[in-house]
Amino acid sequence: MLGEIVSQSRKCRPLVHCMTNYVTANDCANILLACGGSAIMADDPDEAAEITAACGGLVLNMGTPNPRRLEALLRAGQAANRLGHPVVLDPVGVGSSAMRREAGKRLLASVRFAAIRGNATEIAALVHGTAAHRGVDADEAGGDGADGAEESAVRLARESSAIVVATGNTDIVTDGKTVYRVHNGHSMMQAVTGAGCQLSALLGAYVTANPDRPLQAALAAVCAMGLCGEIAHARLSPQDGNASYRNYIIDAVFRLTPETLERGARYETDR
Amino acid sequence: MLGEIVSQSRKCRPLVHCMTNYVTANDCANILLACGGSAIMADDPDEAAEITAACGGLVLNMGTPNPRRLEALLRAGQAANRLGHPVVLDPVGVGSSAMRREAGKRLLASVRFAAIRGNATEIAALVHGTAAHRGVDADEAGGDGADGAEESAVRLARESSAIVVATGNTDIVTDGKTVYRVHNGHSMMQAVTGAGCQLSALLGAYVTANPDRPLQAALAAVCAMGLCGEIAHARLSPQDGNASYRNYIIDAVFRLTPETLERGARYETDR
Amino acid sequence: MLGEIVSQSRKCRPLVHCMTNYVTANDCANILLACGGSAIMADDPDEAAEITAACGGLVLNMGTPNPRRLEALLRAGQAANRLGHPVVLDPVGVGSSAMRREAGKRLLASVRFAAIRGNATEIAALVHGTAAHRGVDADEAGGDGADGAEESAVRLARESSAIVVATGNTDIVTDGKTVYRVHNGHSMMQAVTGAGCQLSALLGAYVTANPDRPLQAALAAVCAMGLCGEIAHARLSPQDGNASYRNYIIDAVFRLTPETLERGARYETDR
Numbered sequence: 045m046l047g048e049i050v051s052q053s054r055k056c057r058p059l060v061h062c063m064t065n066y067v068t069a070n071d072c073a074n075i076l077l078a079c080g081g082s083a084i085m086a087d088d089p090d091e092a093a094e095i096t097a098a099c100g101g102l103v104l105n106m107g108t109p110n111p112r113r114l115e116a117l118l119r120a121g122q123a124a125n126r127l128g129h130p131v132v133l134d135p136v137g138v139g140s141s142a143m144r145r146e147a148g149k150r151l152l153a154s155v156r157f158a159a160i161r162g163n164a165t166e167i168a169a170l171v172h173g174t175a176a177h178r179g180v181d182a183d184e185a186g187g188d189g190a191d192g193a194e195e196s197a198v199r200l201a202r203e204s205s206a207i208v209v210a211t212g213n214t215d216i217v218t219d220g221k222t223v224y225r226v227h228n229g230h231s232m233m234q235a236v237t238g239a240g241c242q243l244s245a246l247l248g249a250y251v252t253a254n255p256d257r258p259l260q261a262a263l264a265a266v267c268a269m270g271l272c273g274e275i276a277h278a279r280l281s282p283q284d285g286n287a288s289y290r291n292y293i294i295d296a297v298f299r300l301t302p303e304t305l306e307r308g309a310r311y312e313t314d315r
Numbered sequence: 316m317l318g319e320i321v322s323q324s325r326k327c328r329p330l331v332h333c334m335t336n337y338v339t340a341n342d343c344a345n346i347l348l349a350c351g352g353s354a355i356m357a358d359d360p361d362e363a364a365e366i367t368a369a370c371g372g373l374v375l376n377m378g379t380p381n382p383r384r385l386e387a388l389l390r391a392g393q394a395a396n397r398l399g400h401p402v403v404l405d406p407v408g409v410g411s412s413a414m415r416r417e418a419g420k421r422l423l424a425s426v427r428f429a430a431i432r433g434n435a436t437e438i439a440a441l442v443h444g445t446a447a448h449r450g451v452d453a454d455e456a457g458g459d460g461a462d463g464a465e466e467s468a469v470r471l472a473r474e475s476s477a478i479v480v481a482t483g484n485t486d487i488v489t490d491g492k493t494v495y496r497v498h499n500g501h502s503m504m505q506a507v508t509g510a511g512c513q514l515s516a517l518l519g520a521y522v523t524a525n526p527d528r529p530l531q532a533a534l535a536a537v538c539a540m541g542l543c544g545e546i547a548h549a550r551l552s553p554q555d556g557n558a559s560y561r562n563y564i565i566d567a568v569f570r571l572t573p574e575t576l577e578r579g580a581r582y583e584t585d586r
Numbered sequence: 587m588l589g590e591i592v593s594q595s596r597k598c599r600p601l602v603h604c605m606t607n608y609v610t611a612n613d614c615a616n617i618l619l620a621c622g623g624s625a626i627m628a629d630d631p632d633e634a635a636e637i638t639a640a641c642g643g644l645v646l647n648m649g650t651p652n653p654r655r656l657e658a659l660l661r662a663g664q665a666a667n668r669l670g671h672p673v674v675l676d677p678v679g680v681g682s683s684a685m686r687r688e689a690g691k692r693l694l695a696s697v698r699f700a701a702i703r704g705n706a707t708e709i710a711a712l713v714h715g716t717a718a719h720r721g722v723d724a725d726e727a728g729g730d731g732a733d734g735a736e737e738s739a740v741r742l743a744r745e746s747s748a749i750v751v752a753t754g755n756t757d758i759v760t761d762g763k764t765v766y767r768v769h770n771g772h773s774m775m776q777a778v779t780g781a782g783c784q785l786s787a788l789l790g791a792y793v794t795a796n797p798d799r800p801l802q803a804a805l806a807a808v809c810a811m812g813l814c815g816e817i818a819h820a821r822l823s824p825q826d827g828n829a830s831y832r833n834y835i836i837d838a839v840f841r842l843t844p845e846t847l848e849r850g851a852r853y854e855t856d857r
Contacts, residue, residue: 065627066337066338066608066611067608067611067612067615067627068612069337069338070338070339070341070342070508070509070612071612073338073508073509074507074508074557074558074561077505077506077507077508077557078506078556078557078558083508084408084411085336085338085378085379086379086380086408086411086412087379087381088379088380088381088382088414090381090382090412090414091380091411091412091413091414091415094411094412094413094414095408095411095412098411107627108627108628108629108630109628109630109633110629110630110632110654111630111632112381137626137628137637140626140628140633140636140637140640141628141632141633141636141637142633142636143630143632143633143636144633234619235619235620235840236616236619237612237615237616237619237625238612238615275554279554282841283817283821283834283837283838283841284837285620285836285837285838285839285840285841286616286619286620286836286837286840287616287620287832287833287834287835287836287837287840288833288834288837290558290616290833291558291559291561291562291833292554292558292559293558294556294557294558295554295555295556295557295558295559296554296556297556298506298556298557298558299553299554299556337608337609340608340609341609341610341612341613341779341780344609344779344780345778345779345828345829345832348776348777348778348779348828349777349827349828349829354779355679355682356607356609356649356650357650357651357679357682357683358650358652359650359651359652359653359685361652361653361683361685362651362682362683362684362685362686365682365683365684365685366679366682366683369682383652546825550825561829562829562830562832562833563825563829563830564829565827565828565829566825566826566827566828566829566830567825567827568827569777569827569828569829570824570825570827
């Protein structure tokens with residue numbers, strides 16, 4: 045099943061409007077190319093919606109925000125919604141500043157997301173934001189341990205109707221009903237900047253190429269990224285560090301076959 | 316002949332004001348260093364002209380545009396014209412939005428370019444823009460196949476008095492009279508983000524170091540980039556993908572000798 | 587002694603607000619991860635101070651400036667001062683434009699720096715700026731040769747009360763009293779874009795993890811970066827160029843042990 049997501053992405057060659065921060069933009073563009081898709085990147089409000097219309101899917105990454113960029117994210121998201129394009133949200137550091145908290149709330153309130161991908165802290169902050177907005181006790185936000193992450197992810201999925209991915213030691217993928225726990229990945233991926241942004245970009249390609257099965261697309265993206273982290277780690281020479289590792293992960297996405305993903309994906313679900 | 320362009324670039328060490336998008340800025344800076352030059356990057360209108368004055372050449376890349384950045388491109392281009400510095404235009408996605416179409420028109424109308432480098436679609440869009448401006452039927456823009464690309468490139472070269480490079484399966488290099496068709500390159504280069512931006516940066520260095528022979532400088536840059544794509548491809552291990560390939564291409568530019576380019580350049584011309 | 591700086595950085599895992607230009611942002615983030623720290627990057631005035639407060643240290647890099655970004659640098663610097671966080675200044679191209687000269691003066695006048703890192707020209711331009719401000723003859727700025735660099739560095743250290751690092755063939759590290767001359771490094775590092783920015787980021791991590799000994803932290807960062815340039819150079823294959831070299835340098839920082847630095851650091855001092 046997951047293999048089909050990969051092959052569909054190579055077949056459709058999804059063009060993704062990838063609005064991402066300048067720190068990881070190059071890696072995000074290369075990972076989109078690695079999975080068979082390609083990227084356009086435009087972050088000005090005056091053209092964001094028009095560029096969105098020319099693509100098949102949209103990724104909204106909240107890193108390195110500023111008022112113009114946030115306005116562009118909003119306009120692009122609403123344009124994608126009108127056109128029925130899948131939209132992925134990566135709420136980078138959403139709990140770190142008032143500007144980002146407001147942006148997270150506004151985007152959640154104004155754009156319908158196919159998928160949301162963040163680390164446990166970011167997912168908890170988004171739930172907290174929506175929760176506070178609805179007068180629910182902030183204490184419920186939780187999100188420290190794996191249980192908290194799962195609870196926050198499920199809750200955000202239900203409230204937003206999006207597939208939610210909460211990455212951590214165990215990655216959670218849920219549509220609010222089914223919960224997958226993914227065990228792929230390697231701890232050294234934490235030493236690669238923007239590994240999360242890259243996963244969000246990959247997720248954007250997979251969900252754009254597989255619009256009728258976003259839960260499976262998200263599960264495939266999470267397993268694929270983690271598996272590529274394992275494959276890349278096995279390649280490391282004693283002198284290689286996080287910079288070569290970064291390249292090897294994207295290389296592994298480029299080389300990933302449906303069969304490799306089917307064999308290597310490690311996940312479980314209650315159902 | 317092409318070898319001299321390479322050696323001249325290593326000898327002059329051209330300092331290029333490279334105004335490029337944030338997605339490919341790092342790669343552009345490294346490819347400028349690889350060919351013996353170096354980059355300064357500044358994109359604010361308040362300092363763009365001043366930084367331009369301190370350099371020998373200028374590259375105007377229209378990627379990730381916004382109004383301030385476009386204003387900076389314009390001011391830098393005009394400053395370079397006043398100083399007699401060669402200016403290269405890379406009209407990234409010029410047909411993709413009204414903002415970019417306007418910017419392309421405005422830059423063409425206000426700045427004299429030594430060279431313009433785009434893919435066939437971008438070159439056709441630029442011709443279309445200038446054509447429409449002059450009341451010429453838009454249908455003439457064409458530019459789908461190789462023939463269309465060549466026609467558009469020649470026409471843009473004549474209208475702008477710039478050397479025009481239209482990249483594709485076969486790359487076109489023309490001054491509006493002579494047309495070179497370059498057969499270097501590898502299809503996997505399409506899986507490297509910003510390969511076109513990098514070529515424009517390289518072209519900026521070569522034309523800055525060889526101001527009296529821009530057609531040859533452009534031909535050398537196109538052959539060199541393609542040849543380095545071939546050399547880099549030959550290095551790939553079975554586990555390497557587009558990320559390692561990206562590095563190997565820049566590495567090959569770093570190692571490129573005049574002799575290697577003379578031997579490896581594959582191009583033809585009617586004359 | 588220098589080894590302890592390295593091990594302290596791996597133990598404390600310093601979180602650094604790294605405000606750097608978009609050309610080198612990715613490499614700066616990866617080098618911070620390589621040394622055991624991590625980066626947050628935010629450059630809008632509306633959130634810069636808030637993000638700063640969540641970190642342990644701050645790096646202010648003046649590359650690719652614009653008025654909003656410069657305002658953000660200022661606010662972040664002042665917030666870090668209020669909180670007692672160490673602040674590192676990298677005055678990229680400070681002498682290249684009026685905007686940068688003004689920014690350099692304003693930052694020096696408004697923010698207390700733990701360390702300032704630039705090349706000899708940048709350090710001389712900063713001294714010249716402050717000197718002119720105080721009516722001192724500009725001729726004293728000097729800074730062409732190694733002697734001039736040392737003189738400028740000592741003077742800037744005394745005037746700013748910061749540790750000053752002036753990089754060049756010989757790197758100078760001084761607190762205005764003790765002067766270290768570092769002989770690590772390889773000339774090919776000049777072919778890697780942002781090697782200086784990366785050193786400033788590394789310095790930010792080391793000084794954040796070792797706030798009570800900034801001179802030693804700066805010396806360790808300069809020796810470490812140079813030594814990693816040597817280690818990376820020894821790894822180069824005949825086909826590798828500056829792109830692979832860039833990765834290998836960060837890899838070497840990732841693999842750097844306290845023992846390797848103790849053995850490999852090459853510096854001298856008059857005291």
